[in-house]
Amino acid sequence: MTTNRELTYLDYNASAPLREESLLALQEAYKAAGNASSIHASGRRARSIIEDARHKIAELVDGIPANVIFTSGASEANVTALSPTWLKNGEPYILTQVFVSAIEHPSVIGGGRFAPQNVQSIPVDEAGRVMVDELRVMLEQLGKDETVLVSVMAANSETGVLQPLREIGVLTEELGHIFHVDAVQMAGKEPISMAMIGCNSMSISSHKIGGPQGVGALILGKGDFRPIPLLTGGGQESWRRAGTENTAGIAGFAVAAAQSTDPAEHARISRLRDHMEERLKQISPEAIIFGEDVPRLGNTTCFAVEGISAETALINFDLFDVAVSSGSACSSGKVGASHVLLAMGVPESLARGAIRISLGWATNNDDVERFLSAWTKIYKRMKPTQKG
Incomplete structure (x- = not known):
C-alpha cells in the first residue's frame, strides 16, 4: 500500500x-443516531446492523451467530474467556487452572483472570508448535476433581506458524477440559472452523482484517456454556458484555469479515x-x-x-x-x-x-x-x- x-x-x-468498504460502512453508521437498546426506529436500525454483523462474523469462523459477543477488541475477548468461573446451564462451573502455550499474546500469556500461581505454560517445539504429547501429560497429571482451561492461539503473530488445533480440541474434549482459541491472526487469512476444532470459545479482531480498530468478538461454542462477563452492569449482548455496542465499529468489522474470505x-x-x-x-x-x-x-x-x-x-x-x-x-x-x-x-x-x-x-x-x-x-x- x-x-x-x-x-x-x-x-x-x-x-x-x-478497507474502503469498511470506511464507508463506518461513515454511514456514524451519520445515524440510535442506541441498539432503544425500541424506536433509530434504535431498531442500530440493532439491525449489529444482528446482521453477528451473522457475518459467525460465517468467518464457522460459528453460531447467537454466540457472537462483540467486545472492544481481542484482548478484552481473551481476558473474558480466561475466567476461572464459567456458567454451564446457568450454574457456576469452576476451573482450577489455565494452561497457555509459551508463545501466546500478552493478553493470554498472563493468564487473564486466573491467579498467577494457577497459570501453567505449555511447551512448544523448535518450530513453535504446541507439543500435544506434553499437553496430554500435563492434563493427565491433574487431580480427579480438577478442570482446566487450555488456551492456544491459532497462528502465531510473529512467525505465522499454525497450531495443531484439531488435535488439541480432541484431547481437551476427551479429558473433559475447556479449550479457548485466540484466532486473531488466522481469521480472514486462512479458513478456520470452530466446529472442526471443537473449541469452547474463540477470539477475533476487526483491525487485523482491514476493519476499524477498537472492536472485536468472542465467539462461544455450542450449548449454554460461557465465561462470566468481564464487564457487568447492563443487559447488552444478552447479558454477556455490558456497555452500549459500538454500532459503527461493528458495521465496519462485518464488512471486513465478509471481504476477507476470498x-x-x-x-x-x-x-x-x-x-x-x-x-x-x-x-x-x-x-x-x-x-x-x-x-x-x-x-x-x-x-x-x-x-x-x-x-x-x-x-x-x-x-x-x-x-x-x-x-x-x-x-x-x-x-x-x-x-x-x-x-x-x-x-x-x-x-x-x-x-x-x-x-x-x-x-x-x-x-x-x-x-x-x-x-x-x-x-x-x-x-x-x-x-x-
Missing part, C-alpha cells in the same frame, strides 16, 4: 489498513510472500526464516541474520519508507528478545535480530520489490564481516 511518500506498509499482523486473494498474497522469501535468501543467504518448514500463514515472514540488530534495521527501513516490524516489538515500542523465539529455543542473540514482514489485502508486487530493494541496501551496510 502506498501514499504520496511512497510508504510501503508491510505490517498487517500489527494492524491492517482500513481464497483467490489468500493465494495471491501467499505467492507474493513466497517470491519475497526466495529473493530474501538470494540477497542474504545466511538469513534464517523461522518456522519455514512447517505450515504457516501465507502472509507472514519472520527472519533474522546473525549479527544484524533488528532495532537498527527497523530504523533504516523507516528511512526508506518501509514499515515492517520486529518480532519482539511491544506496546512500549522497544525491541528486545522475542519470548516466542526464545520459547522455540532460538539463541537470544539471533532472537534480538528478528524482523517480521506481514502482507495483506492492499499489498502488491511493487511493495514487495521496494522492501527487497531496501533490504539489499541495509544488508550490505550491516552484514557482519567475515572473520579469519
Whole structure:
C-alpha cells in the first residue's frame, strides 16, 4: 500500500489498513443516531446492523451467530474467556487452572483472570508448535476433581506458524477440559472452523482484517456454556458484555469479515510472500526464516541474520519508507528478545535480530520489490564481516 511518500506498509499482523468498504460502512453508521437498546426506529436500525454483523462474523469462523459477543477488541475477548468461573446451564462451573502455550499474546500469556500461581505454560517445539504429547501429560497429571482451561492461539503473530488445533480440541474434549482459541491472526487469512476444532470459545479482531480498530468478538461454542462477563452492569449482548455496542465499529468489522474470505486473494498474497522469501535468501543467504518448514500463514515472514540488530534495521527501513516490524516489538515500542523465539529455543542473540514482514489485502508486487530493494541496501551496510 502506498501514499504520496511512497510508504510501503508491510505490517498487517500489527494492524491492517482500513478497507474502503469498511470506511464507508463506518461513515454511514456514524451519520445515524440510535442506541441498539432503544425500541424506536433509530434504535431498531442500530440493532439491525449489529444482528446482521453477528451473522457475518459467525460465517468467518464457522460459528453460531447467537454466540457472537462483540467486545472492544481481542484482548478484552481473551481476558473474558480466561475466567476461572464459567456458567454451564446457568450454574457456576469452576476451573482450577489455565494452561497457555509459551508463545501466546500478552493478553493470554498472563493468564487473564486466573491467579498467577494457577497459570501453567505449555511447551512448544523448535518450530513453535504446541507439543500435544506434553499437553496430554500435563492434563493427565491433574487431580480427579480438577478442570482446566487450555488456551492456544491459532497462528502465531510473529512467525505465522499454525497450531495443531484439531488435535488439541480432541484431547481437551476427551479429558473433559475447556479449550479457548485466540484466532486473531488466522481469521480472514486462512479458513478456520470452530466446529472442526471443537473449541469452547474463540477470539477475533476487526483491525487485523482491514476493519476499524477498537472492536472485536468472542465467539462461544455450542450449548449454554460461557465465561462470566468481564464487564457487568447492563443487559447488552444478552447479558454477556455490558456497555452500549459500538454500532459503527461493528458495521465496519462485518464488512471486513465478509471481504476477507476470498481464497483467490489468500493465494495471491501467499505467492507474493513466497517470491519475497526466495529473493530474501538470494540477497542474504545466511538469513534464517523461522518456522519455514512447517505450515504457516501465507502472509507472514519472520527472519533474522546473525549479527544484524533488528532495532537498527527497523530504523533504516523507516528511512526508506518501509514499515515492517520486529518480532519482539511491544506496546512500549522497544525491541528486545522475542519470548516466542526464545520459547522455540532460538539463541537470544539471533532472537534480538528478528524482523517480521506481514502482507495483506492492499499489498502488491511493487511493495514487495521496494522492501527487497531496501533490504539489499541495509544488508550490505550491516552484514557482519567475515572473520579469519
